[in-house]
Amino acid sequence: MTAAAPAASAGPSAASRIAVVTGASSGIGAATARQLAAAGYRVVLTARRKDRIEALAEEIAAAGGRATAYALDVTDRAAVDEFATAFQKIGVLVNNAGGALGADPVASGDPEQWRQMYETNVIGTLNVTQALLPALTASGDGTVVVVSSTAGHGTYEGGAGYVAAKHAEHVLAETLRLEIVGTPVRVIEIAPGMVRTEEFALTRFDGDAEKAAKVYAGVAEPLTAEDVAETITWTVTRPSHVNIDLLVVRPRAQASNTKVHREL
Numbered sequence: 001m002t003a004a005a006p007a008a009s010a011g012p013s014a015a016s017r018i019a020v021v022t023g024a025s026s027g028i029g030a031a032t033a034r035q036l037a038a039a040g041y042r043v044v045l046t047a048r049r050k051d052r053i054e055a056l057a058e059e060i061a062a063a064g065g066r067a068t069a070y071a072l073d074v075t076d077r078a079a080v081d082e083f084a085t086a087f088q089k090i091g092v093l094v095n096n097a098g099g100a101l102g103a104d105p106v107a108s109g110d111p112e113q114w115r116q117m118y119e120t121n122v123i124g125t126l127n128v129t130q131a132l133l134p135a136l137t138a139s140g141d142g143t144v145v146v147v148s149s150t151a152g153h154g155t156y157e158g159g160a161g162y163v164a165a166k167h168a169e170h171v172l173a174e175t176l177r178l179e180i181v182g183t184p185v186r187v188i189e190i191a192p193g194m195v196r197t198e199e200f201a202l203t204r205f206d207g208d209a210e211k212a213a214k215v216y217a218g219v220a221e222p223l224t225a226e227d228v229a230e231t232i233t234w235t236v237t238r239p240s241h242v243n244i245d246l247l248v249v250r251p252r253a254q255a256s257n258t259k260v261h262r263e264l
């Protein structure tokens with residue numbers, strides 16, 4: 001007589017077609033939610049701004065997709081645990097929430113901004129990944145995506161606080177992959193370079209539109225949120241045994257973090 005197979009090795013389940021996206025209220029997160037929904041995933045949109053994710057869920061539904069909005073601050077562990085209890089069937093987690101604050105040199109950087117960046121980018125990713133890992137494993141075919149940055153792979157002047165947080169996110173992804181090998185969960189890191197979104201640079205420079213615009217000055221075509229969402233969707237939709245460990249994606253005009261071609 002053959003014993004019943006445990007859930008974790010029962011193979012892909014319906015749960016594996018449910019994707020949670022953090023930071024889904026704008027930019028790369030929103031674009032990823034739209035594209036995963038178009039690829040057939042039921043998407044769970046999370047972000048602090050409830051009105052934005054509700055509007056996006058409606059937009060996805062109007063386009064024939066399935067989406068649920070859930071207001072969540074990834075740095076609030078109790079709220080993340082409550083979220084994990086409410087959504088026990090999950091196959092994909094896209095850790096996208098995060099961002100940069102300030103571009104000051106180490107000599108004058110604001111420790112509070114460093115702390116906040118560590119909280120949102122690193123602890124946020126840690127919180128949600130820890131809370132959803134049991135469900136991802138139980139799905140029999142789970143995927144954790146960590147949206148890091150090229151800032152997670154090299155530094156640049158004025159970037160140290162953000163660069164340090166993104167390096168930590170890279171380490172989290174790489175270490176988790178080592179630790180859970182043998183379970184049915186992939187760990188994928190996407191490291192985008194210069195992406196022009198409505199909020200990234202504006203948030204970094206505390207709403208200063210002029211400083212934000214300078215980031216992209218003269219760059220013919222920075223990446224768009226849709227470009228990055230396409231790479232995320234491509235990695236997630238590879239067959240289960242294919243793990244894209246790390247995908248670095250930059251605009252053609254950017255050869256490195258510090259070498260950008262500008263037509264000024």
Ligand code: 8X3
Pocket residue numbers: 148149150151159162192193194195257
């Ligand atoms: C964004 C890339 O160059 O602004 O994650 O650090 S950069």
